[in-house]
Amino acid sequence: MRRTSPISVYLxxxxxxxxxxFPWVGQGVILRPDFxxxxxxxxxxxxxxxxxxxxxxxxxxxxxxxxxSLLGQHALTFSVTAFVALTYQRRLVLFNTWQLxxxxxxxxxxxxxxxxxxxxxxxxxxxxxxxxxxxxxxxxLWQIMILxxxxxxxxxxx
Amino acid sequence: MLKGVHQxxxxxxxxAFFVRGPSPFSRMVFFCALSVSIMAADARFxxxxxxxxxxxxxxxxxxxxxxxxxxxxxDTKKYFSxxxxxxxENYALKEQAFEQQIKLQRFxxxxxxxxxxxxxxxxxxxxxxxxxxxxxxxxxxxxFTHTVVxxxxxxxxxxxxxxxxDSKGVIGQVTRVYPFTxxxxxxxxxxxxxxxxxxxxxxxxxxxxxxxxxxxIPYLPTNVDIKVGDKLVTSGIDGVYPSGLAxxxxxxxxxxxxxxxxxxxxxxxxxxxxxxxxxLLALPDYKEDELSKVAPIExxxxxxxxxxxxxxxxxxxxxxxxPH
Numbered sequence: 001m002r003r004t005s006p007i008s009v010y011l012x013x014x015x016x017x018x019x020x021x022f023p024w025v026g027q028g029v030i031l032r033p034d035f036x037x038x039x040x041x042x043x044x045x046x047x048x049x050x051x052x053x054x055x056x057x058x059x060x061x062x063x064x065x066x067x068x069s070l071l072g073q074h075a076l077t078f079s080v081t082a083f084v085a086l087t088y089q090r091r092l093v094l095f096n097t098w099q100l101x102x103x104x105x106x107x108x109x110x111x112x113x114x115x116x117x118x119x120x121x122x123x124x125x126x127x128x129x130x131x132x133x134x135x136x137x138x139x140x141l142w143q144i145m146i147l148x149x150x151x152x153x154x155x156x157x158x
Numbered sequence: 159m160l161k162g163v164h165q166x167x168x169x170x171x172x173x174a175f176f177v178r179g180p181s182p183f184s185r186m187v188f189f190c191a192l193s194v195s196i197m198a199a200d201a202r203f204x205x206x207x208x209x210x211x212x213x214x215x216x217x218x219x220x221x222x223x224x225x226x227x228x229x230x231x232x233d234t235k236k237y238f239s240x241x242x243x244x245x246x247e248n249y250a251l252k253e254q255a256f257e258q259q260i261k262l263q264r265f266x267x268x269x270x271x272x273x274x275x276x277x278x279x280x281x282x283x284x285x286x287x288x289x290x291x292x293x294x295x296x297x298x299x300x301x302f303t304h305t306v307v308x309x310x311x312x313x314x315x316x317x318x319x320x321x322x323x324d325s326k327g328v329i330g331q332v333t334r335v336y337p338f339t340x341x342x343x344x345x346x347x348x349x350x351x352x353x354x355x356x357x358x359x360x361x362x363x364x365x366x367x368x369x370x371x372x373x374x375i376p377y378l379p380t381n382v383d384i385k386v387g388d389k390l391v392t393s394g395i396d397g398v399y400p401s402g403l404a405x406x407x408x409x410x411x412x413x414x415x416x417x418x419x420x421x422x423x424x425x426x427x428x429x430x431x432x433x434x435x436x437x438l439l440a441l442p443d444y445k446e447d448e449l450s451k452v453a454p455i456e457x458x459x460x461x462x463x464x465x466x467x468x469x470x471x472x473x474x475x476x477x478x479x480x481p482h
Contacts, residue, residue: 020299021220021224052179066217067299068299071206072195076189076190079189082186083185119302123348
């Protein structure tokens with residue numbers, strides 16, 4: 001089993017928060033991936049002993065504060081997504097790269113749909129198809145995470 | 159013997175290697191309940207504005223760090239902007255200042271005359287609103303709302319509810335105040351409404367943000383006297399926005415035969431995307447007292463409450479004046 005140092009977990013989370021705080025303009029606001037979510041999902045799936053639903057909840061709370069939205073919204077969706085991620089976490093070794101990518105896609109989609117439901121419940125208008133762009137950019141970010149910190153699937157053995 | 163082994167194994171406990179504390183499901187349930195209660199506390203009771211302010215103040219250094227690259231590029235751009243353009247701009251600005259000075263001379267005499275006439279009539283003298291210059295540090299991060307973040311906060315005496323304008327017209331209203339920054343909700347946001355007047359015929363109405371870059375003036379009959387190109391200015395009835403500031407220009411009037419109301423669409427005159435500087439107008443004193451009592455975030459609600467209070471006051475006065 002690979003070792004994960006807690007320092008890399010917290011440093012990457014801090015960097016994600018920094019990226020979230022970055023002043024995005026124009027197209028960037030639409031295309032901006034959920035940095036915190038992707039990073040927290042990576043660590044959840046890789047080392048669930050360091051990161052659990054509670055960490056995801058706290059990360060969500062930080063995102064709420066950073067975006068200035070209703071406090072607890074992202075915390076709720078992050079913890080639900082983290083739970084779904086953890087249910088299949090032990091079976092990940094059986095997945096190949098594409099299956100894992102599909103799994104992450106599903107997780108990001110779940111979070112987006114949950115946020116959309118909460119926002120609609122709050123009385124916002126349906127933002128349209130553009131709203132789901134961050135899922136795609138989130139997958140790109142996921143690939144970057146894998147490049148930086150290593151793959152989650154089992155290396156190929158003959 | 160064998161039976162004994164079975165008995166030993168029967169209470170199957172997972173080895174310490176697999177133990178992960180409470181199961182993810184129970185954790186999820188716990189944290190969901192926690193976040194739902196936080197959401198309720200934030201939305202319904204506004205208990206958490208202090209907590210939010212503290213957190214934002216703690217996040218401030220990170221925010222400065224995140225904003226640094228864009229500020230550097232802005233500064234270098236400024237540094238390398240051509241000499242020629244600056245000279246031209248300087249010339250144009252001087253000309254503008256000259257013209258405005260001439261206008262201002264007339265304005266001063268008219269204002270003096272106006273206050274004099276008002277004192278003769280025992281009327282209230284309109285107070286000149288104080289203003290603080292702010293700069294937009296970035297657009298809001300929530301794609302669902304139309305907000306900008308300004309680099310002036312409670313440390314600079316900014317209060318929630320203040321009107322925000324630029325050189326062309328009204329931009330919006332301060333909705334959240336943090337120690338070093340504050341959040342300005344634009345008039346195009348769905349949550350914000352603004353009392354207006356048609357400049358041409360002094361017709362009063364209320365304009366609502368539509369969530370895209372337009373304003374809507376609902377509940378006016380189809381035969382209302384509004385034309386495309388009419389200028390909307392603030393009426394000053396609410397006491398938040400000083401009267402006579404430009405708000406929007408009517409761009410489209412749709413008449414739907416099925417509806418008794420006209421659909422009047424107008425575009426704001428203030429252009430937040432083109433420049434950074436804006437003015438935060440101070441609230442009138444009586445408004446400040448009342449706004450500080452109620453929750454700062456729900457500005458529309460406070461407006462309603464205020465108008466209710468005002469009507470109650472008027473009723474009381476009427477009662478007092480009534481002959482016994």
